[in-house]
Amino acid sequence: MSRLEVRDLAAGYRRTTVVSGVSATVDAGGWLGIIGPNGAGKSTLLKAIAGLLGRSGEVLVDGRPLMSLPRRERARTIAYAPQIPQLPMGLTVTDYILLGRTPHLGPLGWEGQSDLEVVNELLTRLDLTHLAGRALHTLSGGERQRTVLARALAQRAGVLLLDEPTTGLDIGHAQALLDLVDELRTELGTTVITTLHDLTLAAQYADDLLLIADGTPAAHGTPAEVLTPDTLHTHYAARTEVLHTPHGTPVIAPTR
Numbered sequence: 001m002s003r004l005e006v007r008d009l010a011a012g013y014r015r016t017t018v019v020s021g022v023s024a025t026v027d028a029g030g031w032l033g034i035i036g037p038n039g040a041g042k043s044t045l046l047k048a049i050a051g052l053l054g055r056s057g058e059v060l061v062d063g064r065p066l067m068s069l070p071r072r073e074r075a076r077t078i079a080y081a082p083q084i085p086q087l088p089m090g091l092t093v094t095d096y097i098l099l100g101r102t103p104h105l106g107p108l109g110w111e112g113q114s115d116l117e118v119v120n121e122l123l124t125r126l127d128l129t130h131l132a133g134r135a136l137h138t139l140s141g142g143e144r145q146r147t148v149l150a151r152a153l154a155q156r157a158g159v160l161l162l163d164e165p166t167t168g169l170d171i172g173h174a175q176a177l178l179d180l181v182d183e184l185r186t187e188l189g190t191t192v193i194t195t196l197h198d199l200t201l202a203a204q205y206a207d208d209l210l211l212i213a214d215g216t217p218a219a220h221g222t223p224a225e226v227l228t229p230d231t232l233h234t235h236y237a238a239r240t241e242v243l244h245t246p247h248g249t250p251v252i253a254p255t256r
């Protein structure tokens with residue numbers, strides 16, 4: 001169970017600041033969706049939270065600064081799946097997902113039965129079992145995407161950061177993935193932050209949404225509070241109608 005707190009975070013590349021003024025708290029088992037137009041800084045923010053970019057401000061997990069944790073403990077604390085991963089192409093799907101277990105292996109680095117069970121469950125849940133022995137470079141885009149997510153989920157970290165996890169996935173595989181993440185947060189108390197372009201999916205899974213525009217927070221609240229036609233017009237230059245499911249969840253319909 002991990003509570004994540006981001007305090008006045010700013011980050012960028014070389015001398016250019018891309019995101020700034022970001023503060024947010026995600027309770028243990030909570031789900032924060034980061035949304036915003038192309039180039040707004042969502043991926044940069046996620047990388048900065050993961051500790052992969054130079055930044056100012058603070059990221060605390062259960063009150064402890066993330067960067068103060070030893071490397072191995074940090075890997076058990078926070079897992080990150082990038083939008084465009086660099087893959088070691090020679091590996092098989094199973095061996096690649098097993099890499100996610102590295103922070104949990106014993107001193108000799110051998111994987112045990114419990115590690116293999118975690119990997120097998122993910123292969124099943126993400127519809128990858130038939131590809132278990134395939135080399136990564138032979139996978140389709142959606143298969144590769146599910147494999148990358150499986151590796152991040154195998155890490156069983158308390159905080160899960162997923163950058164556009166449904167990109168390239170068909171609607172069924174996208175739902176299966178988000179359902180699995182949702183189960184992890186209810187069963188294990190995993191705290192989740194995802195960037196998502198699909199605003200309807202974001203509204204269905206996240207407790208809260210943080211809208212980033214031009215590198216700064218433009219709106220933060222429940223999906224119903226953030227996803228209004230006015231906000232979408234202002235920040236996305238989009239024409240939309242906001243419908244609602246019988247449960248009251250917003251459904252974003254583009255209009256002509």
Ligand SMILES: Nc1ncnc2c1ncn2[C@@H]1O[C@H](COP(=O)(O)OP(=O)(O)OP(=O)(O)O)[C@@H](O)[C@H]1O
Binds near residue numbers: 037039040043045
């Ligand atoms: N490695 C980099 N070096 C320099 N600038 C970068 C780098 N990566 C991203 N940027 C710039 O930072 C800004 C924010 O990029 P980022 O990828 O965080 O946006 P995003 O909101 O995730 O966009 P998208 O929705 O298009 O994926 C953009 O102007 C981008 O060109």
